[in-house]
Amino acid sequence: MILPGATLGMLGGGQLGRMFTTAAQTMGYKVIVLDPDKNSPAGIIADEHICAAYTDDSALAELAQRCAAITTEFENIPASTLAFLEQRTVVHPSSTALASTQNRNVEKSFIRAQGIATVxxxxxxxxxxxxxxxxxxxxxxxxxxxxxxxxxxxxxxxxxxxxxxxxxxxxxxxxxxxxxRIDLEREISVVLARSQDGQISAFPVAENVHINGILHSTTVPSIAAESLQQTAIEMASTIAEGLRYVGTMAVEFFVSKQGDIIANEI
Ligand SMILES: Nc1ncnc2c1ncn2[C@@H]1O[C@H](COP(=O)(O)OP(=O)(O)O)[C@@H](O)[C@H]1O
Ligand SMILES: [Mg+2]
CATH class of the missing domain: 3.30.1490.20 (ATP-grasp fold, A domain)
Incomplete structure (x- = not known):
């Protein structure tokens, strides 16, 4: 267990990184953000900002040396960056879990291999x-x-x-x-957290409206049928277990006009 007072590392300084930083600081943790943008949303409020590329080995080594654990806020950090850090400190999610979500073909094949429908x-x-x-x-x-x-x-x-x-x-x-292209009845998503010992806890299912491919609004709780929501949580949990995921993640689902539930992306 890493107790408050410890320093946590965040790869990526975007808006999710900023929410993480605020939550961690409220609990008494220090946060070091590594992001190449000197004005990143999380970097400017973190205890410290290392302004460097995700492939800068000396900056990564410094981050690893100073942090009790490191995480990432988005899927496009090179998996090799996490692999480098894994040699040096605690890193969640793992480089292999991240690698399964970085490429849409790999991701969809992985989801199918878990017995879950994709388009x-x-x-x-x-x-x-x-x-x-x-x-x-x-x-x-x-x-x-x-x-x-x-x-x-x-x-x-x-x-x-x-x-x-x-x-x-x-x-x-x-x-x-x-x-x-699926005729969509609705889009829902499950945000869950999975601990190192495999316990899973999910937030209430969210209902998402996208306009031109961009998230426009999220409403919680979803008004989808209770059984559908339960299925979505079970599917997201299966995916998290398949990835041996540790940390917080989301799975987006399509609900078709025929009532089928289909995993879109992690
Ligand atoms: N196969 C599809 N059928 C119907 N709508 C889709 C499909 N793929 C994407 N969309 C629409 O576009 C949005 C964004 O696509 P998505 O694959 O989630 O990419 P992104 O990484 O940009 O979020 C989806 O949330 C959905 O509204
Ligand atoms: Mg999406």
């Missing part, structure tokens, strides 16, 4: 992959870059195969995932 998808790495989609996907579909997308960025709706070719070109022929 129909195909990994697109080349124009040959587009040619062999066949009937795996019904249109309309959405082509998404596999890495570094957020807030609907790097996503193009495609009405037919021809449009997928164009979209792949427009996205710089980077690794993509092509997803069937």
């Amino acid at each position: 129909p998808f195909v990994s697109i790495n080349s124009t040959d992959d587009i040619a062999s989609i066949g009937d795996q996907i019904n249109f309309p579909a959405i082509l998404k870059v596999a890495t570094f997308g957020y807030d609907g960025k790097g996503q193009i709706v495609c009405e037919d195969l021809q449009a997928v070719h164009k979209a792949f070109e427009a996205l710089g022929q980077k690794e993509c995932v092509l997803e069937q």
Whole structure:
């Protein structure tokens, strides 16, 4: 157990990092934020801000040396950065858990391997992959870059195969995932925490409205059927266990017009 008074490290100085910092400080912890932006939201309120790149080994070594434990606020920290820190101090979530969530193809395959439904998808790495989609996907579909997308960025709706070719070109022929577009009844998400000894505790299920791929509003509790909410919590817990996740995470779900519950992303 790491008691108040100790120093915690946060990789990333965004808004989630800022909420973490405020909560940790309220409990009596000190927080050092590492973020390359000198005006990051969390960096400016932390006890200390190390202004450095996530790949700066000497800055990371300093962070590890000064922190009882280190965590991250977002999925795009290189997994190798966490692996470097794991050699030196306590790090949660682990580099392997993070690696499973950084690439949409890896993430969806991982979710399916846990026995949880995802949208129909195909990994697109080349124009040959587009040619062999066949009937795996019904249109309309959405082509998404596999890495570094957020807030609907790097996503193009495609009405037919021809449009997928164009979209792949427009996205710089980077690794993509092509997803069937689902007729959404609603979107819900589960935020949960899992402890080192595997105990899971979930917040009430949240109901999310996205406009143009960007989160517009979250309402808690969700008005979805109680049984649906229970299923979402069970699915999110299965995913957390599969990842051996330690820390706080969220799983986004689609609820289709047919009433199916489908995991979207971690
Ligand atoms: N396959 C899909 N079917 C229907 N809507 C989708 C689909 N994929 C994404 N969306 C819409 O776009 C939003 C953002 O997509 P998401 O995959 O969660 O990417 P991001 O990383 O940008 O949050 C979703 O919350 C949803 O509203
Ligand atoms: Mg999302």
